[in-house]
Amino acid sequence: MRVAFVVDGFNLYHSIRDAEKLVAARPQRWLDLSALCSSYLQVFGRTATMEGIYYFSAIAKHLAASKPDIELRHQAYIDALKSTGVHVTLANFKAREKFVPLKYCRFRIGRWKRRLRVPIPRCSLSYIKAEEKETDVAIASKLFELLHRQTADAVVLISGDTDLLPAIRTGRALFPGAEIALMFPYNRHNAELKRAVAKSFKISKEQYAKYQLPNPVVLPSGHAIRKPPTW
Structure with a gap:
């Protein structure tokens, strides 16, 4: 079974911020999405393979006046994710x-x-x-694209945002042979979303600390991407 993961970046980010308040190992924002998602493949059987990880977010440029390094920090993380094979789509x-x-x-x-x-x-x-703006629509579009092109047998949405409910219901109606699952970030569980899918699971707060990118992330070119010092 080919499994794709579609990540609501901001929903996940705020979940990590919640977890950081409770787990000793912090900060945890240098999250290795590839390792985290791969650890869930076994839920779909021994033969499950990774089709891809798709990360959706936006850079908060409007906060640059009060937090001058916010854009650099997020861009460093995006570059690190891309080096692990994660597909990144940015909204505004x-x-x-x-x-x-x-x-x-x-x-x-x-x-x-x-x-x-x-x-x-x-x-x-x-x-x-x-x-x-645009992130929810972009996530829904990616869900339909993956199912329509039959590039994935199962799509896992990493989010607890109920704005995705219409996309989930439509996806299940149009592609009954495919599986849509939910992976709830820590402290983002939602009963209504859970009822909309056949399979769901939660990320524990400890898993964020467990799956962290190396510091630095060294690219094949030799360039090193370092974890922001304020994280």
Whole structure:
């Protein structure tokens, strides 16, 4: 059986951040996805083989002002993943203006700990929020591509995001002969997602520490990719 893994990068990243608070071996963001996913192949039988690992994420360039090295850190990790054969697809963050009615807002003045409500009707507070765009659609598209081209007999989605439910249900309806499974990142389990598939399993917080890339990752050219020192 040929097994493909499709990774929701940000869902996994925030799971790792949760695990880092509880496991002594930290940080754990230098995760070896190839080793982690390979350890689950046996779930699909002795003859299961790796078709590919597909990692989807976006670089948070909008945070560069407050975290100048954030882009370099993520790019170093992406380069390290690619060196192990992981296929990387990057989306974008887009700024979006949002509005919140003042009656739902609470304001804090200086050191005064009490928060004031301002129940002014028909008035809203606007703010700009950067949102990750295209990733969910890209993951769903990869799922359908793998099943349609019959390049994988089983596709494992690594995510706990319920936005992927429509893609899972449609995939199972259109390709009943294929298997769609879920691998929940630590602290990202979802009962509704679990009911949508025939097979699911969880990543324990200890597994992040167990499967780490070497530091440095040395490419065939001799170039070394080093783990960011602040991780």
